[in-house]
Amino acid sequence: MIAAAALGLLAIVSMVDPSPRSRAACDAAVRAEPRSFAAWNCYVRLAWVKHDWRPSAARLEAVLAHDPRNPRAQLYLGVLLNDKGGDRSERLFRAAAAGFAAEGELGGEARARIFLHATLCDDGRCDEAAFDEARADALVSQVDDRNLAAIARYFKGAQAWREGDLGRALGHYQAARAASDVSWWSAHRALDGLAEVYSALGRHREAYEAYREEVDLLAGEPYFQALARGGLAAAAVRLAEAEELPQAEADRLIAEALSAQERAGVRHYIREGEGSTRLLYARRLGATEAGIAQARQALAVGDQDRHAPLQIAARRLLARLLAERDSGHPAEPLRLLAESIARALQVGSRSEAARGLLVRAWVQRREGARAQFIQDALGALEELDRLRELQPEPTLRASSASEHASAYQLVGGWLLDPSRGPPDLPLGFATMERMRARVLREQLEAEKTHPPPSPLQGERASTLASITRVQRRLLREGLQADRSALLAELQRLERRDEALRDELARQAAGGQRAQLTPTLREVQDALADDQAMLLFQTWSPLGAEVPLEDGSSWALLVERGQAQAFRIPDAPRLQRSVRVLSALIERRDQAESAGAARLHRELLAAPLAALSSAVRRLVIVPDGPLHRLAFDALRVAEGSPPLPALLRVSLAPSAALWLRWQRSPPAPAAAPVLALADPESRESASTLGLSALPHGRAEAAFAVAHLGSGSRLEVGARASERLLKTEDLRSFGVLHIAAHALVDDDHPERSAVLLAPGGQDEDGLLQLREVAALDLSGRLVVLGACRSSTGAILLGEGALSLSRAFFQAGAQAVVGALWEVRDDEASALLTAFYRHLAEGRSVAEAMQRARLDRVREGAPAAAWAGFTVLGDGDLVPWRARTRPWGRAAAAGVVAVAVASFGLALLWLRRVHRRGVRERFRDRRSPYGRHAGPDCSEDR
Numbered sequence: 001m002i003a004a005a006a007l008g009l010l011a012i013v014s015m016v017d018p019s020p021r022s023r024a025a026c027d028a029a030v031r032a033e034p035r036s037f038a039a040w041n042c043y044v045r046l047a048w049v050k051h052d053w054r055p056s057a058a059r060l061e062a063v064l065a066h067d068p069r070n071p072r073a074q075l076y077l078g079v080l081l082n083d084k085g086g087d088r089s090e091r092l093f094r095a096a097a098a099g100f101a102a103e104g105e106l107g108g109e110a111r112a113r114i115f116l117h118a119t120l121c122d123d124g125r126c127d128e129a130a131f132d133e134a135r136a137d138a139l140v141s142q143v144d145d146r147n148l149a150a151i152a153r154y155f156k157g158a159q160a161w162r163e164g165d166l167g168r169a170l171g172h173y174q175a176a177r178a179a180s181d182v183s184w185w186s187a188h189r190a191l192d193g194l195a196e197v198y199s200a201l202g203r204h205r206e207a208y209e210a211y212r213e214e215v216d217l218l219a220g221e222p223y224f225q226a227l228a229r230g231g232l233a234a235a236a237v238r239l240a241e242a243e244e245l246p247q248a249e250a251d252r253l254i255a256e257a258l259s260a261q262e263r264a265g266v267r268h269y270i271r272e273g274e275g276s277t278r279l280l281y282a283r284r285l286g287a288t289e290a291g292i293a294q295a296r297q298a299l300a301v302g303d304q305d306r307h308a309p310l311q312i313a314a315r316r317l318l319a320r321l322l323a324e325r326d327s328g329h330p331a332e333p334l335r336l337l338a339e340s341i342a343r344a345l346q347v348g349s350r351s352e353a354a355r356g357l358l359v360r361a362w363v364q365r366r367e368g369a370r371a372q373f374i375q376d377a378l379g380a381l382e383e384l385d386r387l388r389e390l391q392p393e394p395t396l397r398a399s400s401a402s403e404h405a406s407a408y409q410l411v412g413g414w415l416l417d418p419s420r421g422p423p424d425l426p427l428g429f430a431t432m433e434r435m436r437a438r439v440l441r442e443q444l445e446a447e448k449t450h451p452p453p454s455p456l457q458g459e460r461a462s463t464l465a466s467i468t469r470v471q472r473r474l475l476r477e478g479l480q481a482d483r484s485a486l487l488a489e490l491q492r493l494e495r496r497d498e499a500l501r502d503e504l505a506r507q508a509a510g511g512q513r514a515q516l517t518p519t520l521r522e523v524q525d526a527l528a529d530d531q532a533m534l535l536f537q538t539w540s541p542l543g544a545e546v547p548l549e550d551g552s553s554w555a556l557l558v559e560r561g562q563a564q565a566f567r568i569p570d571a572p573r574l575q576r577s578v579r580v581l582s583a584l585i586e587r588r589d590q591a592e593s594a595g596a597a598r599l600h601r602e603l604l605a606a607p608l609a610a611l612s613s614a615v616r617r618l619v620i621v622p623d624g625p626l627h628r629l630a631f632d633a634l635r636v637a638e639g640s641p642p643l644p645a646l647l648r649v650s651l652a653p654s655a656a657l658w659l660r661w662q663r664s665p666p667a668p669a670a671a672p673v674l675a676l677a678d679p680e681s682r683e684s685a686s687t688l689g690l691s692a693l694p695h696g697r698a699e700a701a702f703a704v705a706h707l708g709s710g711s712r713l714e715v716g717a718r719a720s721e722r723l724l725k726t727e728d729l730r731s732f733g734v735l736h737i738a739a740h741a742l743v744d745d746d747h748p749e750r751s752a753v754l755l756a757p758g759g760q761d762e763d764g765l766l767q768l769r770e771v772a773a774l775d776l777s778g779r780l781v782v783l784g785a786c787r788s789s790t791g792a793i794l795l796g797e798g799a800l801s802l803s804r805a806f807f808q809a810g811a812q813a814v815v816g817a818l819w820e821v822r823d824d825e826a827s828a829l830l831t832a833f834y835r836h837l838a839e840g841r842s843v844a845e846a847m848q849r850a851r852l853d854r855v856r857e858g859a860p861a862a863a864w865a866g867f868t869v870l871g872d873g874d875l876v877p878w879r880a881r882t883r884p885w886g887r888a889a890a891a892g893v894v895a896v897a898v899a900s901f902g903l904a905l906l907w908l909r910r911v912h913r914r915g916v917r918e919r920f921r922d923r924r925s926p927y928g929r930h931a932g933p934d935c936s937e938d939r
Helices: 003-009 023-032 037-050 054-066 071-081 088-103 106-122 126-142 146-163 166-178 184-200 204-217 222-241 247-264 274-285 289-304 308-325 331-346 350-366 370-388 394-416 425-434 438-445 455-474 480-508 520-526 571-587 593-609 624-628 655-663 682-688 694-707 721-726 768-772 802-808 823-837 843-856 884-899 902-912
Strands: 531-537 553-558 563-568 617-621 648-651 671-679 712-716 732-738 752-754 765-767 780-784 792-794 798-800 813-817 867-871
Touching (some): 023 054, 037 054, 037 071, 071 088, 071 106, 088 106, 106 146, 126 146, 146 166, 166 394, 166 480, 184 204, 184 222, 222 247, 222 274, 247 274, 274 289, 274 308, 289 308, 308 331, 370 394, 394 425, 394 438, 394 480, 394 553, 425 520, 425 531, 425 553, 425 563, 438 655, 455 480, 520 553, 531 593, 617 655, 624 798, 671 694, 694 712, 694 732, 694 780, 694 823, 765 768, 780 802, 798 802, 802 813, 802 867, 813 823, 813 843, 823 843, 843 867
Parallel strands (some): 531 617, 617 648, 648 867, 671 712, 780 813
Antiparallel strands (some): 531 553, 553 563, 752 765, 792 798
16 A cells, blocks of 8 residues: 555654664653654654564554544554554544644644545545645645655655556656655655656666665665565566566566565565565466465455555456466456456556456456457456546657557457457457557647747756757767766756656646547548558567467458458567568678568468459558568568569558548648758767768759759758758658668667757757657658667557657658668669659659669668658659759759769778678767667768
8 A cells, every 4th residue: 555655654763863672762762852753753663673563553552542632643553554454544644633733733744644645545535635635735835844845745656656647656756756865765765656657658677777776775674675676576577578687587586575575574565565576476487386376375465454456466366377277167267357356446546457357358258258358358448548548748658558558469369369259350450550659640630839938848948958958068079087977967857858748748638639540441441442551460478467378460451342360470589580680681692581581471471462463552550570670671482572573562650640641631842852961060970980971962962953943952061950940841842861860779769860950059969859849741751861760669659760750740751761771872772762753653652663773783682671661652742843854954963963972982982891790880879878880881
């Protein structure tokens, strides 16, 4: 229970206060200072030290027998009895609040009302505690007590966590952590809360580090350290599942946590303790006698102490293990699940209710109860939908929803799987699409508004300006000694910006965010006769909270007249295959041919065999590891032509977004193209060792010359961040950027296109938030930059890439790169692309023809397969208007432009003779961590 944290909360005498050794010592402290909170809190600290609350409780009972209205004895006895069941702690807190109010002791009344509010909320009665919460807030504001303010912040964060509002919880916990220098306890609880929120947002490495810091902080407090070890073990399990930590290390941490908790007598404490660690251990043991025994032990603790989190989770896990061991007797599992779901709803935990419904759906599906299974499965998704709506800030909403996206994939796979009944393709399609790129869809549907100035907006503008200043310093030479301090300051500013975004989003909330997922029929009706869509869903085991063996991965083929589902390998296997294929492509010796043929067999062979003969265009909607796959490199067999020889391919983030683009043709542009090439940035060039991009200048000049009058070419210092932010980009049909890029998978918000600054208030890093603020409605963006269409993969949402940010800015189609691209090879492909685009072809057709041109020229797959067409591949950004003689004149202009870079080309020949190993040497990003292979000779 959250209110149970009060037991440790009041141990705040000081960070060096020695633990009491006996009840006599506490009696002496109270006699010496009868009004001191620290003195009365001695009894609580003694209970922790002795692992026995009864002697301290007996002493406080004796005090109240003699002095029934003593508010200090009432407060601390309430703390000791808080998690023992019954309503006595509630009555004690109410009496203490009244007593402190009569004394005029504001700090004491604030503490009593904070604990009373938490106690009522633990019991699902938050609405009854509104007065106490408001009164506590008012009192805290009147008392000059930093630690009390941190305590109040912590409990507000805990309440927001309970309600599922992760952004608000994160903000309160961060504020509590910032003010926690007064007390080790406040630091400990704030770190614990932060770790829980990080885990819920899928930031498991940050959760692990927060728990690790907490374990170190609590070296002198074995009881609380044992709790933190449980959290550390849980975070380690999540990292092990993601293959970011050895499983043996996670198992070691589980054993250490359980041992420490048994020694310290920590049965439970909020969501941690021996009971929770036994559940973690039971999940690892699975449906064995030992695993079931561990789950039953955890359930016994939860029931004996009326501890809601344990009661809910233990019943759910025990039900799953029993059903998995003996599927023929579902009565007990179904009873346990009904109790778990009811308790979760009672305390207002939508995520726990959703997990219970999901496991019950699994049990019913195994029993053949199809109607009940579908009802519970869709009910679970409804609960998760409601949970995501509690997160107003888009980034937090996407991160939190990603942690639950596997539930949608699990249900979608169940609906498509014919092994337990006829597949339901329309409902399976709707379930697959329900979470796909949903936040991006919401951002595109929301109007770009400019709200009136407010203090929060002013603070955010100041914070962003500070971020820019720090980043400019990081890009300078000679600051290696200051780098760690600058990175720490950058992280602090980024977290403050995250909190401000959440508050601003909360102020602007109220508009409708939910979209209707298109039906299968709507998508079929929008497809042309020569067009098909292939949607992928890749399944990865969720962990032991859900049944592992029933998940499945699928490819759903959709045409005007048919829809079919095909089973494909699961995500872990596909992830390995995609990594291997990418590595083989980088060798440039056609070693990838066998791997490309194998992935074609696993992903495309069956769907393409079922295609109608008229189909020439294929829209692919990738998922999971397939966001990193160069589909155009796949081929039917070794030695056969690649996919572009058969089909014109484009990628879409979701069927819903593709349908949106089909229904919303862009307005004509006044001019063909704005091209920025080879930006000049002395700071980034010197720090990152970036070279010039002469071929980038040549391709940009080619595009400007071939797409018609009105186009503009900006190079060097004029290819600036300031220019993009001030230019009317809607007046151009195409925005072309040939530049270096920085992609940071660990901190996606730091990814950027590297431009010239263009002003003292710019750093030359056009980052995701700045890209999203541009207005590119209906336009084509061509990003000739390393890894511009990939980045960290967020389950359900897709790649947090530069390309995605340009979609958020309104782009209709984006051409970007999956990997590092050589300047000369990128130029050759994009020059061919613009030659075909100038003929009035669509984006997808121009890229298809450009790829085939390069294949005929003998270029390796690394030179043409890495660029992808994302979005509306049917977009024709510029209609052909140039007559043949005009094209010849344009070609002459380009020839002059290319010749002007002759010296640079001679230098590049020397670069190209270097081996691949030398080209991809390690280099540090300006943020101080590895951000991908060296792009100094690439883009």
